Amino acid sequence: MNQGLVLALDIGGTNARGEVLDARLGAPLVRADLPTPERDGEATIATIASLCRLLLAGLSDVDRSRVCAVGLAVPGIIEGPTGVVRLASNLGWSDEPVAARLSALLGLDVVLHHDVTAAGVAEHRLGAGAGASDLLAVFIGTGMAALVVAGGEVVSGGLHQAGEIGHIPVEQGGRPCPCGQTGCLEMYASARAIGRAYGALTGDPDATSLDVVTALGSDPRADSVWAEAMDWLAHGLLGPITLLSPARVVLGGGLSASGAVLVDALRSRLDVLSHVAAVPEIVTASLGQRAGVLGSGLATFDAIERRQLV
């Protein structure tokens, strides 16, 4: 086992989280968070560098000398080998050589990861997906994205864009999506879509999917919004399940905080809808908000293992 340490970071649109991890990926030696600057690419680079320095400052001199790389999970399109972020609109980056710039600032190798891939890999190897070599991890929050694991391997796709489950069309000529398509699954079943649909009925522009789940059984408007969203979710996920025959579906992201309510709603619909595919086991993610950081650490140790660096 690698004796080094990794600074594992997960840069979200709101918070930048960091942990110092060893190869066992247990409890962090140090952890720290900083708020992410709002769509300001330069400020985000500076914040990440500060977060790394904060993490390093928390280590003993001996442990500081063991740090061998920085892993960075980001919500954007990454050119893997070069470490360039092609587009991360929430972070204000476009064709930004993030790995090279941070590496120059910190004097450490920097490895970039897609945030959903990182979180999915963590759930697959350490969390609710452990033990399943064929699984679909679906993260449902503001948008929706997925990690497909087949035969134990992450599917990244020949065109390197696998996982965009939120943009699977579920209704021909359906609801317009900011992406330019119509009928994208995330316009019907994301946490944001559920919150908005409820807000449109109640007049509360700040309504969230949590409000809907909380009001289930007491507010018929919440019941109907939830039922409709779950109908679309089941309809949308039945396609990937029918094509890929995963043994397990792991539900993560903000909506998965609703736990059994979500799992039961989806499972009961799939049991009725599916006549061809066997319905897989459906569970919620188990690593919570640590998933991105853990996946970033995992994937960085993997990269070291493959001698891509250090």
Added chain:
Amino acid sequence: MNQGLVLALDIGGTNARGEVLDARLGAPLVRADLPTPERDGEATIATIASLCRLLLAGLSDVDRSRVCAVGLAVPGIIEGPTGVVRLASNLGWSDEPVAARLSALLGLDVVLHHDVTAAGVAEHRLGAGAGASDLLAVFIGTGMAALVVAGGEVVSGGLHQAGEIGHIPVEQGGRPCPCGQTGCLEMYASARAIGRAYGALTGDPDATSLDVVTALGSDPRADSVWAEAMDWLAHGLLGPITLLSPARVVLGGGLSASGAVLVDALRSRLDVLSHVAAVPEIVTASLGQRAGVLGSGLATFDAIERRQLV
């Protein structure tokens, strides 16, 4: 390279095709076809045994001694390791120990393969999918089925039912499918669905998808049936493309005989519809009706290679 020969068979609902192949999988040493008995499981076993004996009879004594196994591609649900066909309704088999029975009749090891998997593997390794390690092979005939290849490996799924692309739901509460679901893609875009939709307009109960393609540009009814089917096909395939990001889509089965008309119809629609996924290369299958036999041979030599037999 293995010096042996394989009797490679593809048992369709209408014809049973056979070839004697060596490990280079070039031109067959012998080939023979027999009509498949109609949904009569016992007669089908006898026909397969006859076809094997016919193939063996065509070989020299020296070559006959080189035959090391029989590969059998069948349209049904197979329990891989045991060689039992759980269900192949077109062949009249249900929980039938096909491999063991044929092996006893012929004195040769018998390896079963799913016919679409076999044809897809052949297109992937020897045909229109060669060189692409991430591809979606879609066979469109009476029904629709697919082979997914990711990272060079065939995706069979944790529940072993991957590939049922014809039963991806494309319309919530849509057209009823004999499988029991509603809105299955094959009810909109299979060769049979296209022929039936045209027949409903022309009054010809025997209308086929070939009739539609032939009448394009001269019969507005054909134009509208084709356009609607292609809209659904593009809508239905955009989901798998968006999730899996394949580099290439190979279109096989009866409908692929329409060639560029099909490829162009699908590509032009995907170019317009897709705003998130990069549109993969779209090509027609190149091995035609030999694909199943070649895939049966390939997969059988693979099994020998893995020392599963001989």
